[in-house]
């Protein structure tokens with residue numbers, strides 16, 4: 177089987193789905209790799225690096241789609257709602273498509289993809305089981321985003337992060353609050369600690385308290401208990417508006433005491449809950465920073481403008497989206513490793529037959545033979 181890697185086409189996207197160092201593991205497993213010329217340049221990988229590791233470099237995008245049995249992308253049509261549609265005429269019946277598909281995004285887009293007869297696989301639907309950890313691209317990208325969020329905050333903040341004792345006096349450390357201590361939040365805590373900030377964190381799932389503490393963060397305890405905070409897959413469950421209102425009231429004081437607030441709170445398939453209101457932003461000191469990692473999903477801060485950095489009530493609110501793309505070298509490397517493990521699992525021995533009894537295959541396959549076949553996706557869109 178030939179794995180084709182087109183250049184990412186989403187505006188500003190710098191990642192690439194495969195990196196040269198991962199190609200040999202795929203060739204050893206019975207695959208061939210064909211990369212579009214220039215696909216890796218934005219991430220720091222040159223055509224000659226791919227060729228040197230045994231990949232073919234093809235001149236055009238159309239050639240990649242025409243050659244590939246499996247098209248591997250970061251943002252394919254679905255998550256790429258700006259230019260992804262242009263690829264549809266290039267899809268071939270029976271071909272496989274693997275990448276971020278945003279499976280709970282738009283039913284129309286999924287129907288478009290299904291109609292072409294491609295088998296599409298969504299990396300977002302990777303089950304959270306031990307066996308699939310090495311294929312979990314969502315966690316990889318969250319790790320990178322959490323790291324980058326802290327750097328953006330530090331860069332925007334008019335203060336130093338660490339405590340310094342100098343001849344010009346003592347500098348007090350920056351206080352950072354992380355709301356949502358999942359994969360991105362925990363990486364943000366670790367990064368903020370390395371910069372010397374004093375870090376506290378809060379999450380609805382009480383299970384994360386020890387993880388926060390082990391990274392040197394203080395866990396903020398609110399006198400508030402979420403009903404079934406966590407579902408069977410380890411994700412937070414949605415709470416009612418009464419809960420969110422009470423949560424905002426209680427968080428207000430902690431937010432006001434923070435120089436930086438990083439929010440990462442999302443619930444799969446739902447709009448992100450508003451946890452930082454305009455009132456709360458008004459209560460922050462001038463020059464403070466909010467980095468809203470949930471910007472793309474509607475935002476945890478009421479004043480977030482997705483894709484932009486705005487200053488409101490003297491507080492900078494960073495709503496930049498797709499942060500993983502801003503660290504493209506390692507984001508691509510992590511993604512490529514996840515993808516290689518996943519592809520080797522899906523297509524054992526480089527053969528196209530799928531084993532639908534396997535949980536990983538079944539849970540990530542979205543369209544096949546002209547239909548949307550994923551049970552949870554069908555249920556979500558009432559199909």
Ligand code: NAD
Pocket residue numbers: 303304305306308309312315318355356357358359360361378379380381409410411412440441442443444449451
């Ligand atoms: P996520 O991106 O869905 O959400 C980010 C965080 O926001 C979560 O910790 C969530 O609890 C929190 N959150 C949601 N609503 C909130 C609210 N109202 N207030 C405060 N916080 C709120 O989650 P994630 O980062 O993908 O990970 C969730 C969990 O799954 C983690 O504990 C992680 O370790 C686990 N996980 C397991 C595997 C595996 O076993 N293979 C893989 C990845 C993640």
